[in-house]
Amino acid sequence: MTPLSFEWQWNIEYIIFFGLLYxxxxxxxxxxTVVFIKTVLQAFGFMRERHF
Amino acid sequence: MIIGFICYSGAVxxxxxxxxxxxxxxxxxxxxxxxxxxxxxxxxITCYLVVLLIEFIPIILENRKLKEIKELRMFGHNLHEIMxxxxxxxxxxxxxxxxxxxxxxxxxxxxxxxxxxxxxxxxWTFFLFVLSAIACGPCFTILCTKLTEFxxxxxxxxxxxxxxxxxxxxWLLSIYMVLKIFDYLGWMYGVVPRAGLTFxxxxxxxxxxxxxxxxxxxxxxxxxxxxxxxPAGRKSQGWLIFASLLNxxxxxxxxxxxxxxxxxxxxxxxxxxxxxxxxxxxxxIGLAVVGYGFLLFSLAYRxxxxxxxxxxxxxxxx
Numbered sequence: 001m002t003p004l005s006f007e008w009q010w011n012i013e014y015i016i017f018f019g020l021l022y023x024x025x026x027x028x029x030x031x032x033t034v035v036f037i038k039t040v041l042q043a044f045g046f047m048r049e050r051h052f
Numbered sequence: 053m054i055i056g057f058i059c060y061s062g063a064v065x066x067x068x069x070x071x072x073x074x075x076x077x078x079x080x081x082x083x084x085x086x087x088x089x090x091x092x093x094x095x096x097i098t099c100y101l102v103v104l105l106i107e108f109i110p111i112i113l114e115n116r117k118l119k120e121i122k123e124l125r126m127f128g129h130n131l132h133e134i135m136x137x138x139x140x141x142x143x144x145x146x147x148x149x150x151x152x153x154x155x156x157x158x159x160x161x162x163x164x165x166x167x168x169x170x171x172x173x174x175x176w177t178f179f180l181f182v183l184s185a186i187a188c189g190p191c192f193t194i195l196c197t198k199l200t201e202f203x204x205x206x207x208x209x210x211x212x213x214x215x216x217x218x219x220x221x222x223w224l225l226s227i228y229m230v231l232k233i234f235d236y237l238g239w240m241y242g243v244v245p246r247a248g249l250t251f252x253x254x255x256x257x258x259x260x261x262x263x264x265x266x267x268x269x270x271x272x273x274x275x276x277x278x279x280x281x282x283p284a285g286r287k288s289q290g291w292l293i294f295a296s297l298l299n300x301x302x303x304x305x306x307x308x309x310x311x312x313x314x315x316x317x318x319x320x321x322x323x324x325x326x327x328x329x330x331x332x333x334x335x336x337i338g339l340a341v342v343g344y345g346f347l348l349f350s351l352a353y354r355x356x357x358x359x360x361x362x363x364x365x366x367x368x369x370x
């Protein structure tokens with residue numbers, strides 16, 4: 001459900017419940033995006049690979 | 053982490069079957085009932101499974117053949133670099149998942165005799181479920197490690213690591229037991245009489261009895277806590293496994309007593325006492341998940357560096 005869905009209600013319960021879900025999904029999505037971009041940049045030689 | 057992935061993916065698979073129409077599983081997200089604790093639990097379990105999968109990927113990419121592919125190695129290393137962020141998100145998700153199971157009766161107004169007082173909207177059982185899960189987790193990990201060591205006939209984890217896990221588990225379990233005993237007393241002498249019931253009414257019919265509470269608190273709670281907190285107790289292989297097993301059984305019993313027994317007693321004049329025994333289909337699904345867990349763990353042990361100290365602990369003698 002998103003704020004654009006017909007079932008959505010603009011009250012604090014929906015905002016907290018879905019807010020926390022979207023924050024968690026956002027962190028995971030942003031993290032994966034950063035990792036993808038870094039890997040592409042490293043693969044094409046625009047960034048150095050860090051060795052552990 | 054691998055055990056966590058196996059357990060959560062198994063739980064999601066079981067839930068998928070439980071809801072009857074797995075193909076409509078996405079309804080939980082799209083048509084969510086935000087007043088349902090189980091919706092929150094479903095959110096947390098599925099999101100945490102994604103996080104666990106992300107945490108599992110670097111280990112898969114450590115496979116010696118996959119490591120030879122430069123791009124995959126880079127991807128694995130980059131994921132590993134920001135793993136703390138994923139782990140923190142995972143902690144938040146698992147915290148609320150366990151807690152919501154404990155807080156479930158707080159929203160079940162038809163059965164007010166199980167809901168405790170608490171902090172703001174969270175009943176005490178919310179925090180007790182979180183604490184008991186943290187107290188039991190290290191023991192379950194010890195059991196899985198010991199079983200793997202037994203099957204492979206190798207030493208896989210240094211003793212000091214096992215001892216530390218056992219010690220942490222013992223202390224957490226003892227703190228949990230003190231709080232749980234207070235919770236039981238508060239419930240027996242406060243919540244239950246206020247709801248017009250007596251403690252014994254929960255155990256009048258069916259295969260349940262007070263022996264389950266005694267088993268949960270004394271034999272599967274206080275006893276393993278003492279063994280795990282005593283250095284001599286946890287250093288003995290037999291006692292350590294025995295205490296870990298009791299700890300895990302105690303937590304399962306706690307969930308059973310809190311949820312199934314509470315749901316069993318009648319609330320309407322025409323209701324009857326509903327005892328629960330899994331059907332053969334439920335046993336089948338449960339055993340299938342156990343089989344899947346063994347299979348995945350075996351594959352992980354065979355192909356991935358699951359125990360980094362394995363070579364050091366098992367030197368080859370010429």
